[in-house]
Amino acid sequence: MIDSTMDTNVSIMIAGVGGQGILLAGDVLARIALHSDLDVKKSEVRGLSRRFGSVWCQVHMGRRIESPIGGLDSIDYLLGFETGEALRYLPYLKDGGTALVNRLEIGKSVDDLAPRHSELFGDTDCIWLDGSDEVANAGCSRNLNVFMLGAFSQLLHFGHSAWQEVLSELGDRRSRMANLRMFEMGTAAFDDANRRPVKPK
Amino acid sequence: MQRPLLLSGNQAVARGAYESGVRFATGYPGTPSTEVVESLSTYANVHATWSVNEKVAMESALGAALAGARSIVAMKHVGLNVAADPLFSASYTGIRAGFVIVVGDDPSANSSQNEQDSRHYARAAKLPFLEPADSQEAKDFVIAAFALSERFDTPVIIRLTTRVCHSQCRVSLGSEIHPHNDQGPFVPDFDKYVLLPRQAVGRHIAIEKRQEELAAYSDDTDLNREEFRDTSLGIITSGVCYSHVREAFPDASVFKLGQPYPLPQKRMSAFADKVDRVLVVEELDGFLESEIAAAGIAVDGKRWVPRVGELTPQRLRSSFDAGAPQPIETGDPSITPRAPRICAGCQYLGIYTVISKLNLTVCGDIGCYTLGAFSPWNGIDTVLCMGASISMAAGMEKVGRTNGDQNNVLAVIGDGTFLHSGVPALMDLVYNQGRTTVLILDNATTAMTGLQGHPGNGEGLQGGKTKQVDLEKLCEAIGIEWVEVVDPYDMDATESTLREAIAYPGPSVVISRAPCLLLEKRAPIRQAHVDAAACTGCGDCFSVGCIAVEKYQTNGSFVADINHDLCVGCGLCVQSCPEGAIAPRLLTDDPDLVELSLS
Numbered sequence: 001m002i003d004s005t006m007d008t009n010v011s012i013m014i015a016g017v018g019g020q021g022i023l024l025a026g027d028v029l030a031r032i033a034l035h036s037d038l039d040v041k042k043s044e045v046r047g048l049s050r051r052f053g054s055v056w057c058q059v060h061m062g063r064r065i066e067s068p069i070g071g072l073d074s075i076d077y078l079l080g081f082e083t084g085e086a087l088r089y090l091p092y093l094k095d096g097g098t099a100l101v102n103r104l105e106i107g108k109s110v111d112d113l114a115p116r117h118s119e120l121f122g123d124t125d126c127i128w129l130d131g132s133d134e135v136a137n138a139g140c141s142r143n144l145n146v147f148m149l150g151a152f153s154q155l156l157h158f159g160h161s162a163w164q165e166v167l168s169e170l171g172d173r174r175s176r177m178a179n180l181r182m183f184e185m186g187t188a189a190f191d192d193a194n195r196r197p198v199k200p201k
Numbered sequence: 202m203q204r205p206l207l208l209s210g211n212q213a214v215a216r217g218a219y220e221s222g223v224r225f226a227t228g229y230p231g232t233p234s235t236e237v238v239e240s241l242s243t244y245a246n247v248h249a250t251w252s253v254n255e256k257v258a259m260e261s262a263l264g265a266a267l268a269g270a271r272s273i274v275a276m277k278h279v280g281l282n283v284a285a286d287p288l289f290s291a292s293y294t295g296i297r298a299g300f301v302i303v304v305g306d307d308p309s310a311n312s313s314q315n316e317q318d319s320r321h322y323a324r325a326a327k328l329p330f331l332e333p334a335d336s337q338e339a340k341d342f343v344i345a346a347f348a349l350s351e352r353f354d355t356p357v358i359i360r361l362t363t364r365v366c367h368s369q370c371r372v373s374l375g376s377e378i379h380p381h382n383d384q385g386p387f388v389p390d391f392d393k394y395v396l397l398p399r400q401a402v403g404r405h406i407a408i409e410k411r412q413e414e415l416a417a418y419s420d421d422t423d424l425n426r427e428e429f430r431d432t433s434l435g436i437i438t439s440g441v442c443y444s445h446v447r448e449a450f451p452d453a454s455v456f457k458l459g460q461p462y463p464l465p466q467k468r469m470s471a472f473a474d475k476v477d478r479v480l481v482v483e484e485l486d487g488f489l490e491s492e493i494a495a496a497g498i499a500v501d502g503k504r505w506v507p508r509v510g511e512l513t514p515q516r517l518r519s520s521f522d523a524g525a526p527q528p529i530e531t532g533d534p535s536i537t538p539r540a541p542r543i544c545a546g547c548q549y550l551g552i553y554t555v556i557s558k559l560n561l562t563v564c565g566d567i568g569c570y571t572l573g574a575f576s577p578w579n580g581i582d583t584v585l586c587m588g589a590s591i592s593m594a595a596g597m598e599k600v601g602r603t604n605g606d607q608n609n610v611l612a613v614i615g616d617g618t619f620l621h622s623g624v625p626a627l628m629d630l631v632y633n634q635g636r637t638t639v640l641i642l643d644n645a646t647t648a649m650t651g652l653q654g655h656p657g658n659g660e661g662l663q664g665g666k667t668k669q670v671d672l673e674k675l676c677e678a679i680g681i682e683w684v685e686v687v688d689p690y691d692m693d694a695t696e697s698t699l700r701e702a703i704a705y706p707g708p709s710v711v712i713s714r715a716p717c718l719l720l721e722k723r724a725p726i727r728q729a730h731v732d733a734a735a736c737t738g739c740g741d742c743f744s745v746g747c748i749a750v751e752k753y754q755t756n757g758s759f760v761a762d763i764n765h766d767l768c769v770g771c772g773l774c775v776q777s778c779p780e781g782a783i784a785p786r787l788l789t790d791d792p793d794l795v796e797l798s799l800s
């Protein structure tokens with residue numbers, strides 16, 4: 001958990017597949033920093049990759065941010081919306097950083113990574129979530145991004161009302177309701193996952 | 202005070218133009234600069250348009266500036282190549298009202314066919330350029346650029362890079378009261394605006410003098426800024442590299458160039474005298490380094506600063522520590538790359554499935570359909586620059602066909618690209634008696650860059666239907682005597698039409714017509730279903746390449762399976778199945794099932 005004074009800057013990288021709502025999730029993070037009077041810079045992949053390609057987005061927040069982008073071994077938190085993409089961008093996570101990973105593999109049905117997950121993530125402090133299953137069961141397949149934010153919110157110091165305020169700025173009334181529900185579900189899922197041993201061996 | 206807003210560099214450029222009282226904005230879409238014009242189109246009092254290509258955009262914006270209104274034109278780096286002709290001569294005519302040219306370079310070629318460094322154009326065309334480091338500067342520098350433009354009677358280039366264009370940062374807005382800075386209607390000035398040989402030489406003399414004045418201004422302006430810290434290391438940098446330098450070398454003294462060209466030589470020498478060692482940090486080419494070295498200042502830079510690919514603070518630092526350029530940063534290379542994909546149900550799936558059967562050399566072009574170069578189709582052999590498919594195919598065919606042979610070269614080009622720069626190539630094909638077949642993919646939009654309008658669909662940027670180019674009539678008027686329109690969702694008919702076109706002893710055009718699925722995010726009314734018992738696992742349906750057709754493992758073997766979150770019911774996989782194991786099924790309930798959208 002980052003300290004509430006934000007004396008040190010925080011960098012977040014979201015990785016996934018085009019169409020998973022990655023850029024929107026980055027928007028939410030950037031906005032909540034802005035609302036909290038923090039400096040913030042957000043970078044992302046635009047253009048072709050968004051067509052089901054590998055997509056990432058970085059948000060840097062703190063008292064004063066210089067570069068909008070962090071390179072290898074520099075990111076504090078990696079949010080993986082898809083397991084393979086989380087693995088791809090793992091080299092950006094710094095030593096002692098934390099990864100939140102959604103258990104989902106897109107387009108890998110033949111060469112399944114799943115049995116090797118814990119091995120592939122090595123010593124990384126990794127919190128596993130069944131986000132895709134949970135949002136699908138709740139009939140909100142499109143809201144995985146907000147679910148993941150809900151989980152991640154437990155690692156940031158922003159208050160619940162700050163999140164609600166930002167989330168309520170997005171989408172129409174119907175999607176706002178779904179967003180809020182999925183956010184809460186993500187929060188609960190994080191607490192659940194965190195109670196279990198971190199690395200299932 | 203108003204809370205700062207989060208704006209991308211592109212949005213901030215637009216805001217700066219608005220605050221400068223810009224009246225005319227145009228450009229041509231292209232990542233990373235597309236949102237400059239898109240954002241400007243939302244402001245009142247700004248007349249914003251998409252031009253048919255960058256050359257036309259540059260010329261019409263200059264026309265507006267000569268007619269007295271502040272004007273701005275935006276394009277991606279390769280767009281400036283298309284607009285290079287008017288660029289060089291606009292330097293000679295000068296402007297009346299301020300004229301700003303925005304160009305977005307793309308280090309790492311995230312969405313581009315090359316990694317060119319457009320700063321060379323500023324030097325070659327003898328124009329000043331400003332380079333903002335973040336969104337706040339993007340807004341402020343545009344305002345400065347208009348003032349500079351009018352003060353020195355010159356177009357001014359704002360050079361951006363992808364990272365500045367697409368990073369969102371806090372921006373404090375300026376006044377919304379746009380100044381009345383129109384220069385009044387056009388006033389003829391023969392020696393300035395009519396570039397005949399004698400006039401051109403006269404203007405060249407004026408431009409050389411302007412260069413000297415701009416260099417003196419560069420020594421004066423606070424767009425350039427020295428920051429003294431520890432003086433054992435001094436770093437000269439500009440643009441987003443400034444922010445990387447601040448992280449990678451927090452203690453170093455920095456000379457931040459907001460106006461890198463022409464260079465502030467005097468201040469640069471003074472800076473160099475005050476520090477023990479001078480480094481130059483810049484992405485792509487050693488543009489500043491060679492300018493600074495030419496000014497007689499000893500510097501170190503591209504010996505270790507990478508020329509290829511984007512920099513980050515970490516890559517910069519590790520290259521410095523190693524004394525050699527470190528490789529471009531990507532994710533873990535052992536994870537299978539995930540290339541972008543053609544959308545489920547797109548007409549291009551059917552087109553490339555057919556093309557891959559024809560055994561032709563295919564000259565491709567730039568747009569979503571470039572993805573046909575990937576497997577399973579491997580349907581494109583060349584991609585060069587916009588419009589090049591037709592001309593390259595014509596050249597290949599000229600030397601590749603001996604008398605009487607059947608033509609075996611196909612040009613594939615999108616409707617947007619055809620109108621951008623394919624039309625002259627088609628005229629050339631007819632004029633020079635080529636025999637190439639041209640396949641125009643008419644999806645009624647510029648899909649790849651985000652569904653912009655173009656003359657083929659007649660959608661104006663600020664709303665309103667305008668005239669639509671009739672592609673068939675255009676081709677006929679050019680002199681193509683064999684033109685047919687096909688429905689790309691009927692693969693058999695498309696195949697036989699293409700075969701006919703190729704056999705035709707003259708130039709031919711096939712137009713594949715179906716609107717892009719992203720134009721109307723309609724829920725499907727039917728979807729494909731696999732009868733698992735009938736599926737033999739032959740894999741023919743995978744050759745269509747649709748992301749909605751998946752493999753489903755059943756102990757040892759597999760069958761096809763349709764992902765119903767993605768399937769739009771186009772029926773292409775149904776046509777591809779030799780066993781009749783895939784069938785369309787009507788969806789009667791849950792009309793909300795699928796929403797097509799980009800992330």
Ligand SMILES: Cc1ncc(C[n+]2csc(CCOP(=O)(O)OP(=O)(O)O)c2C)c(N)n1
Pocket residue numbers: 229230231232255277279280283314567568569570587614615616617618619644646647648649650
């Ligand atoms: C000179 C130049 N300008 C702009 C671009 C950016 N760009 C890439 S593809 C494209 C348009 C594609 O439109 P179209 O040919 O209709 O194909 P679609 O994407 O709709 O399939 C543009 C503008 C470019 N690559 N080169």
